[in-house]
Amino acid sequence: MAGSIAPTTALSDALVILGAAGIVIPAFARLRITPIIGFILVGLAVGPYGLGALVPRYPWLYHVTISDPHAIEPFAEFGIVLLLFEIGLELSFNRLWSMRRLVFGLGAIELLVSALLLGLVLRASGETTPAALGLGLALALSSTALVLPISGTQGPVGRAALSMLLFEDIALVPIIFLLGAIGPMAAAGGGPSLFDTLWKGGMVVLVLLVAGKLLLPRLFAQAAKTKSPELFLAASLLVVIVAALATGAVGLSPIMGALLAGLLIAETEYHGEVEAITKPFKGLALGVFLITIGMGINLAVVWRDFWPLLAGVAGVVVVKALVTTVALRIMGKQRATALQTGILMASPSETTLIVLGTAGTAALIDAETAQYWQIVTAIGLTITPLLAKLGEISGARVERAEGRSAEAEVEEPVGDRAVIIGFGRVGRLIGEMLKAHDTPYIGIDSDPAMVREARAAGMPVLFGNIEAATVVDRLDLDHARALILTMDEPVLVSRIVRKLRARRPDVPIIVRARDATHAAELYRAGASHAVPETLESSLQLSEAVLVDLGVPMGPVIASIHEKRDELRKQIMEDGELDALPRLKSSRLRERNA
Structure with missing residues (x-):
């Protein structure tokens, strides 16, 4: 009996996810609204705090709800991996090297100053110094999964956002090790040291670079000769998964391996075909991730703690928007670009949830504090498209104000x-x-x-x-x-x-x-x-x-x-x-x- 339940559960969950994709994407595209909001709302509706809570009373709801939210988390993680892979395909090593000043200059300023200011506010509100440090670093992160699909990787806003998000992805591993080292549970952890992870990670990255340069052109050339889209797709997914597993096995983030795989394929002549053939999978997997975010929002808790949660979201958004805008102005960016990017990057990140989990495991924060900031993060992710729209409107107003006289002289041809x-x-x-x-x-x-x-x-x-x-x-x-x-x-x-x-x-x-x-x-x-x-x-x-x-x-x-x-x-x-x-x-x- 038990053996028949799991497949039924998996099929039911798959039905909900595919049904959501089939309804949400076309409906919101027709309304010219990003499907990001739609997927989060679907997760809110079908999750354990939505219709899922009514399954014991109305058993038929079982077929239109997610019965086990944790069962789809691996698919959500795979969506993030594919997203970073797609970002790598849009880059090249030359372009990445040309962005080093933005990545390690602007990215470091944005992350560290935001973490410092948020940590000081939290310390003043009564948190311990280690807890304030951990929460500050967690909340200073911004969402790669949501920001880059909105901003793209081109143009002033896209390049600025990409550089900061790349630095955050690189800094994630040191942040996790730092919190584990300063936590009360650090002595009992017995995990690998940061030094071990870094040297092993460096060796894995070096091997991937050499192997990618030598093997990837031959691999995709053979796949292209067969003229089989299925084989080409299999080769693409194989490269992504192997690179993600390799970096994950030595303690680095799997998304770093996925980004590296994308960069390597971008150097080959087959990158256009790879991008086209993997894009639908990335969109669906990203939708699964957004559904899991929606399922984590407990509306009862939100209603009960509405004002404290609103204060938390507003505080994080305001601090990060101000820091990012000022940092971009210091780096010489235009006012409109700085303002639009600052507002876009103001919400927390999906990796915030990872860092919060690490802080909880290290006993830096208690379970109640972790739940509060997890809900703040989920709400912040939900409003990211709204912040993007607000940033776009604000940037356009600044642009018009600065160039109004010039624009009045130009007559656009019809x-x-x-x-x-x-x-x-x-x-x-x-x-x-x-x-x-x-x-x-x-x-x-x-x-x-x-x-x-x-x-x-x-x-x-x-x-x-x-x-x-x-x-x-x-x-x-x-x-x-x-x-x-x-x-x-x-x-x-x-x-x-x-x-x-x-x-x-x-x-x-x-x-x-x-x-x-x-x-x-x-x-x-x-x-x-x-x-x-x-x-x-x-x-x-x-x-x-x-x-x-x-x-x-x-x-x-x-x-x-x-x-x-x-x-x-x-x-x-x-x-x-x-x-x-x-x-x-x-x-x-x-x-x-």
């Missing part, structure tokens, strides 16, 4: 027009050339300083993140004559090209590529023309040399166009781009002949 996505140095030059030939256009960029400068010069440029659906709607792509992408973010650009091509199969998409290999990938994604910077600089240099040597301009331009078409054809046909090496070899053979 009707058919070109759309320039990314209005930095390259995008601005394209805009000037379009204007010189009386061709209407509109630009968009996520850097408020660039937008303000362009609008002050009378150029029709909007502020926004192209990954957001509302921003795409503002651009009115149905009237776009051409789409020009100029950002120097290879992974992001490839993803946007696929999205734009799916929306407008007929429109020309002209894209700036980093090199010929990136151009080949963009052609596969749907670009009409991909312009590699390395090849164009070579062609321009050749043109200048030939003209200076006295060759007439007409034949020079004709030969440059011919060579450009030849290289484009090689890129599109080869896919891998060995065009330049072969080109050099053919020239050497011609010279020797």
Whole structure:
């Protein structure tokens, strides 16, 4: 009998989760509301403090509630692992290295100062010094699982949020060891030392880096040859799970292994396919995590302790928002970016619950205090989308206040027009050339300083993140004559090209590529023309040399166009781009002949 109960329970829980995903995601998408709130509300409704509490009285509710909340926790943890893996896919080691100042500067300031101020407030309210330290560090953490899907990893807000969250993920292991070391139960713990964990973790990371560089291209090449999506998915999940288990086995966080796996795959040419094939699983697993958050909210306790809980949530949000905003201003960020990011990062994190559990195990805080802050954390996670919206509105108001006079001078074109996505140095030059030939256009960029400068010069440029659906709607792509992408973010650009091509199969998409290999990938994604910077600089240099040597301009331009078409054809046909090496070899053979 017992053997038949567990499968039935698992199927019932699966029915609730899949039903929630099938109802919540479309319904909230239609209302243009993030499904995050929907999943948390579902967890609140079907959990042990919602309809689940009525199962003894109405047994039929068993089939539409979660009977064992702890049974789905592993799926929620896997959702976080997949989320960090997806973040790794959007990064690269070069980009991560370029962000080191933000990660270890801004991230450290935000975490440590927030923890210090929250700890001082808690110490003044009567907590012991170790308890105040533990609670301060726990509450200073922000939610990777909720913040990054909202902000993305591009643009000023996305990059700032990503840098702080990466530092928090790195700091999680030292925080847990610190609380275990200062707790009254530390002497009886007998666990591994921080030094052991760090050196073993360093060895595991080194092995993963070397093995990833050597094995991953071969693994995915073999999977790609089979042309089997199932095998490609299996290979992707295998890499994620092995990396997460490897780092978890030596005491590091499994999410660190998942992030590392994403970074390694991002360096291969298969990262776009891996991202596309794993994305649905990440969304579903993240939904399970959010349902578990909702199930942890006891409405009876919330009602009974409404004002103390409100004070706790408000205190955490205000302190973290102020610290983050000031830290970003110190690091030179614009007021609008600092304010929007500060409010977005103000709620606690899913990892706050882990640190609270560690503090409770170390006897730094009692069970009642832990329950109070767990509910505060759950409420804070629930209101994260609302804080994101508040931050977006506040940032927009500051932006309008600072650039109101410039915006008033700009008249945005209506009707058919070109759309320039990314209005930095390259995008601005394209805009000037379009204007010189009386061709209407509109630009968009996520850097408020660039937008303000362009609008002050009378150029029709909007502020926004192209990954957001509302921003795409503002651009009115149905009237776009051409789409020009100029950002120097290879992974992001490839993803946007696929999205734009799916929306407008007929429109020309002209894209700036980093090199010929990136151009080949963009052609596969749907670009009409991909312009590699390395090849164009070579062609321009050749043109200048030939003209200076006295060759007439007409034949020079004709030969440059011919060579450009030849290289484009090689890129599109080869896919891998060995065009330049072969080109050099053919020239050497011609010279020797």
